[in-house]
Every structure is written in C-alpha cells, then in structure tokens.
Amino acid sequence: MIFADLIYEKIEKSGNPTALGLDPRVEYIPDSIREKAGNDADSVLLFNERLIDILSDIIPVVKFQSAYYELLGPAGIAVLQKSMAYAKGRGMVVILDAKRNDIGSTAAAYAGAYLSDGHFAADALTVNAYLGSDGVRPFIDACKCYGKGIFILVKTSNPSSHEIQDLKLSDGMTVFEKMAEMVNGWGDGLVGSHGYNSVGAVAGATYPDELKRLRNAMPASFLLVPGYGTQGGGAADVANGFDENGNGAVVNSSRGIMCAWESDRLKGIFSHERFAEAARDEAIHMKNALSAAIGKENIKGE
Amino acid sequence: MIFADLIYEKIEKSGNPTALGLDPRVEYIPDSIREKAGNDADSVLLFNERLIDILSDIIPVVKFQSAYYELLGPAGIAVLQKSMAYAKGRGMVVILDAKRNDIGSTAAAYAGAYLSDGHFAADALTVNAYLGSDGVRPFIDACKCYGKGIFILVKTSNPSSHEIQDLKLSDGMTVFEKMAEMVNGWGDGLVGSHGYNSVGAVAGATYPDELKRLRNAMPASFLLVPGYGTQGGGAADVANGFDENGNGAVVNSSRGIMCAWESDRLKGIFSHERFAEAARDEAIHMKNALSAAIGKENIKGE
Numbered sequence: 001m002i003f004a005d006l007i008y009e010k011i012e013k014s015g016n017p018t019a020l021g022l023d024p025r026v027e028y029i030p031d032s033i034r035e036k037a038g039n040d041a042d043s044v045l046l047f048n049e050r051l052i053d054i055l056s057d058i059i060p061v062v063k064f065q066s067a068y069y070e071l072l073g074p075a076g077i078a079v080l081q082k083s084m085a086y087a088k089g090r091g092m093v094v095i096l097d098a099k100r101n102d103i104g105s106t107a108a109a110y111a112g113a114y115l116s117d118g119h120f121a122a123d124a125l126t127v128n129a130y131l132g133s134d135g136v137r138p139f140i141d142a143c144k145c146y147g148k149g150i151f152i153l154v155k156t157s158n159p160s161s162h163e164i165q166d167l168k169l170s171d172g173m174t175v176f177e178k179m180a181e182m183v184n185g186w187g188d189g190l191v192g193s194h195g196y197n198s199v200g201a202v203a204g205a206t207y208p209d210e211l212k213r214l215r216n217a218m219p220a221s222f223l224l225v226p227g228y229g230t231q232g233g234g235a236a237d238v239a240n241g242f243d244e245n246g247n248g249a250v251v252n253s254s255r256g257i258m259c260a261w262e263s264d265r266l267k268g269i270f271s272h273e274r275f276a277e278a279a280r281d282e283a284i285h286m287k288n289a290l291s292a293a294i295g296k297e298n299i300k301g302e
Numbered sequence: 303m304i305f306a307d308l309i310y311e312k313i314e315k316s317g318n319p320t321a322l323g324l325d326p327r328v329e330y331i332p333d334s335i336r337e338k339a340g341n342d343a344d345s346v347l348l349f350n351e352r353l354i355d356i357l358s359d360i361i362p363v364v365k366f367q368s369a370y371y372e373l374l375g376p377a378g379i380a381v382l383q384k385s386m387a388y389a390k391g392r393g394m395v396v397i398l399d400a401k402r403n404d405i406g407s408t409a410a411a412y413a414g415a416y417l418s419d420g421h422f423a424a425d426a427l428t429v430n431a432y433l434g435s436d437g438v439r440p441f442i443d444a445c446k447c448y449g450k451g452i453f454i455l456v457k458t459s460n461p462s463s464h465e466i467q468d469l470k471l472s473d474g475m476t477v478f479e480k481m482a483e484m485v486n487g488w489g490d491g492l493v494g495s496h497g498y499n500s501v502g503a504v505a506g507a508t509y510p511d512e513l514k515r516l517r518n519a520m521p522a523s524f525l526l527v528p529g530y531g532t533q534g535g536g537a538a539d540v541a542n543g544f545d546e547n548g549n550g551a552v553v554n555s556s557r558g559i560m561c562a563w564e565s566d567r568l569k570g571i572f573s574h575e576r577f578a579e580a581a582r583d584e585a586i587h588m589k590n591a592l593s594a595a596i597g598k599e600n601i602k603g604e
Binding site: 068073105107131153164167178 | 325327367369370372373374375376377379380383401402403404405406407408409411412414415416420421422430431432433434435436437455458459460461462463464465466467469470471472474477480481484
C-alpha cells in the first residue's frame with residue numbers, strides 16, 4: 001500500500017486526524033520513569049512506550065521530532081529507532097520530522113536511512129526543499145520504491161516564517177506559493193486510490209488564511225499541520241487544512257498531549273505521574289474539537 | 303577562541319583553504335579495511351582515521367556529511383561521533399554538514415546536540431534557513447555560548463538550486479541575495495579579530511559569478527564552498543569566493559580526495575589499497591591549484 005492510502009485509511013478508520021508528536025524533553029518525564037530507566041535515553045523510551053500504549057487505539061499517526069533524540073547522542077538515536085518500531089508494531093503511521101535536505105547521492109543516503117526498509121523505516125519523512133528538485137528527487141524515488149511518503153516544508157508555523165517564505169516574487173506569487181506549485185508536480189506518479197498522493201506538505205496552523213489557500217493550491221497533497229494548541233492554532237484554524245469532506249490533513253500536537261497533565265484544563269486533576277491518562281483525556285478532547293470543526297462525528301469521552 | 307578566528311587562523315597557519323569532506327560510502331573503502339573491521343560502521347571509522355592520519359598536517363578543516371553516517375543507523379552515529387573526536391584530536395577544525403533546520407526549542411535541541419560541548423561538539427554546523435530568523439537564532443545563541451560557528455545555505459552547488467534560490471523578487475533581488483542579506487545581519491556580535499564573523503554561508507563553486515557577488519554581499523562571512531572537482535568547479539571558479547588577500551573561504555573536496563586513487567590523474571599509479579597516499583597526493587595538488595588561483599605560495603609536493 002502506498003503512503004497516501006495508508007495515512008488516509010488509518011485516519012478514516014480511527015475517525016481522528018491527529019498526529020501524536022513525540023518531541024520528548026527529559027523534563028517532561030516523571031520521576032518514577034527516570035528512576036526506573038536510570039539514564040536519559042532509556043527514560044525517553046519508557047515515556048514514549050507509555051504514551052503509545054495508552055493512545056494507539058485512538059490516535060492513528062505519530063510524529064517523532066528527530067532533534068530531541070539527536071540531542072541524546074548515539075543512545076538517543078537507538079531510542080528513536082526502537083520507539084519508531086514500537087509505534088509501528090502498535091499499528092500507528094510513523095512520520096519522522098527531521099526536515100532533511102541535501103542533493104544527489106547525499107539526499108539518497110538520507111532517503112535510504114529513513115524511508116527504506118533499513119534502520120529506521122519511517123512511513124514518511126519531512127523534507128526541506130530550499131535546494132530545489134534535485135534535492136527532492138532522491139526522496140521521491142525512495143517513496144516510489146518503498147511505498148513511503150514525504151512532507152515538504154511549504155509554510156511553517158513560526159512567527160518569522162514570512163521572512164523567506166512570504167517574499168513577493170516579480171510575478172506576484174510568494175515563495176511559499178511557488179513551493180506549493182512545485183510540490184504539486186512532485187506528487188505525479190504517486191497518487192493513491194483516494195485522490196491524494198504521497199508528496200504532502202507542511203502548512204502551519206498559525207496561518208489559517210494561508211492554510212486555506214494551500215489546501216486549494218495543492219488539492220492532492222496531504223497536509224501535515226503543526227502549531228495546534230501550544231503554538232496558538234485552534235480547531236477552527238486547522239479546519240482550513242481539510243478538504244470539503246473533512247479529509248486530507250493530519251494535525252500534530254506534541255507538548256499539548258505529552259504535557260496535558262499541566263494544561264490549564266487538566267491542572268490539578270492529573271499529577272505528573274499520571275501524564276499518560278491526562279494525555280488520553282487531551283487526545284479525546286482534541287479529537288472532538290477537530291471533529292466538530294471539520295463537521296465529523298465526535299467520539300465519546302471516557 | 304571564537305569560530306571565526308579558529309578557522310581563519312588554522313587556514314592561515316597551514317596555508318591551505320581546503321576542507322577534507324568525509325562523506326564515506328562503503329564502496330569507497332578497500333577490502334583490507336572492510337575485512338579487518340568486519341562491519342560497515344567500523345569500516346568507515348578505520349577509513350576516516352586513515353585519511354585523517356595522512357592529511358591532518360596539510361589540511362586544516364574536515365567536513366563530515368551526516369547523511370552517510372545516519373544511513374548506518376545508531377552504529378553509524380557512534381562512528382560519526384568518534385570520527386569527529388579523532389579529527390579534533392589531530393587539531394582539525396570540525397564542520398558537521400547536516401543542514402539542520404527547525405524552530406524554537408527544536409532548533410535549540412539541534413544546536414545543543416551539535417554545537418554544545420555535548421555528544422558531538424562540532425566547531426560549526428551547516429544550517430538551512432528557509433524557516434527564517436527564529437529557526438536560526440537558537441543556533442546563533444549556541445555559537446555565542448560555546449564559541450562555535452554556523453554556515454547558512456545561501457546558494458547551493460546543484461543544477462536545480464535556481465528553482466527557489468534564484469527566484470526574482472518584486473524588488474529585483476533574488477531569494478538567495480535576500481538570504482545573503484539576512485546572513486549579514488545574523489553575524490553581528492560574532493565578529494572575530496580578523497574581520498570575519500562566525501555566521502558563514504554555503505556558496506557553491508559551480509556558480510562562479512554568483513560566488514563573486516556573494517563574496518561582496520557578505521564581506522564578513524566565511525564562505526564554505528562545495529562543488530570543487532567532481533561537481534565541476536575548478537580552482538579559478540572557487541577563487542571568486544576569496545577576498546582580495548586570498549582569505550575568507552574554505553573549499554570542500556570529498557570524493558575528489560577520498561577516491562583520488564581512481565581519478566584520471568592518478569589512475570594506474572595508486573591501487574585502491576593505497577587510497578590514503580593518493581588522497582595526500584591529490585590534497586597537495588588541490589592546495590597548489592588553489593594557491594595559484596588565489597595568489598598565494600605553493601607548498602612542495604612530496
């Protein structure tokens with residue numbers, strides 16, 4: 001099955017277009033786990049497993065942020081690998097958010113590392129395409145070879161994303177609109193049975209107007225939408241990333257779920273030790289908010 | 303000592319503005335090393351050590367391409383770490399070419415991974431700034447804190463780099479010229495005693511006219527120039543990256559040195575097993591070609 005169909009169908013089956021963002025910082029992890037593990041890397045592994053165990057029946061997608069694992073050195077990379085395999089074993093779609101970018105054989109090495117059936121075997125990888133097509137082709141080749149996907153950075157969720165991405169070109173378009181046009185072309189030949197292809201785009205929830213324009217400009221690209229919750233994007237904002245049937249996007253929440261126990265809504269209800277239960281409560285809350293915003297049915301809370 | 307001074311002085315002392323690119327593919331490594339090592343990751347470590355041993359007295363800078371190590375999984379990352387430490391122990395300036403990019407705390411995690419005194423402790427890291435200033439600030443903060451440097455991708459050496467980087471803006475500038483302008487600003491507060499600062503730029507040798515313009519547009523930025531040799535840039539081309547005194551740039555050669563034994567010039571003279579001697583011959587040849595092109599004295603061959 002190609003990636004475009006995999007993510008579409010997993011989301012459809014669960015009724016939940018949420019990606020669990022696993023960007024674990026050691027301070028997010030409660031004492032009991034840190035004591036049991038004895039070191040930072042193993043703490044992260046246990047923390048991830050707890051979250052995956054309690055969420056994999058209701059959240060279909062997980063996004064690992066590579067930076068936090070790289071920060072822990074080779075042991076952190078081993079934990080990334082194990083966590084990815086664990087999530088896959090629980091039936092989750094695994095996105096590695098590593099924003100890799102290079103050219104020719106070097107891009108092919110990154111694609112081999114993350115999209116082949118090798119050491120990491122993600123279902124999809126985020127890619128920065130500032131280098132142009134020959135920095136993207138090796139990733140597309142890997143998508144074709146292994147049935148995998150990529151998400152190209154188009155419009156990111158951060159305050160200064162305008163500095164390069166919103167620059168106005170001589171033809172009236174912006175840089176990010178030109179990037180969206182290129183993303184459209186890159187998806188040819190990777191179209192799945194639901195009309196979406198395996199070359200998706202990253203489009204931030206914090207710019208809802210741009211998100212709407214990007215949804216229309218890339219009608220066959222799955223959108224990976226960061227910036228929900230802690231970065232300020234709400235359910236109504238991210239709704240702009242979905243098509244008229246409420247499909248075609250996945251919304252990431254990282255700290256919002258991992259640290260739900262200390263959110264305004266749940267503070268005082270769950271202790272740090274009960275972070276996993278709080279995460280499940282928040283995941284259901286988020287799912288219902290998204291469902292309402294995109295016009296789909298709610299699931300019951302527990 | 304801040305990075306801007308470190309690289310300037312190491313290059314001045316050696317009289318050689320070359321960076322040894324260690325982008326090792328397993329097929330570059332001769333049988334004897336592969337047999338001795340017994341596995342891919344350890345083969346790469348022995349191969350790197352041989353090259354560093356034979357070149358560190360004449361090449362002042364080494365650039366590791368992260369992709370080839372990531373391709374080998376956690377063991378490859380451990381070899382990257384060991385190779386970086388080995389090169390540092392031999393007195394080389396260590397650049398990690400990983401083109402990292404993200405925002406806020408995630409960018410800070412990458413900066414912590416590679417620019418702190420932690421697991422990898424590179425002297426400098428390549429960074430892709432498509433995300434804008436708040437994707438770069440955490441790296442700059444790390445440069446200030448640890449005396450390290452970054453090289454921002456401005457104009458890359460690949461054929462399709464024009465697709466985004468050369469887009470014409472409504473004010474007549476190109477995207478890469480706007481990026482160069484931003485790089486200029488990011489270097490404030492990191493200026494060393496030779497007039498250069500620790501926020502450098504990647505500017506490809508394959509576009510010599512652009513390289514000249516970028517040298518002038520970023521007068522205080524050290525340039526990291528890829529594309530020499532196998533990608534088609536010659537010594538006259540890369541000369542455009544240097545200032546009027548022949549300073550301010552470092553030229554990378556990866557396959558050209560690692561695989562010198564099979565180059566047109568050296569084929570039949572060195573066997574694959576003698577790759578390290580061929581690499582030294584090529585390094586001296588390249589140094590002399592660069593010296594001639596930028597008007598500095600040659601060193602003697604051996």
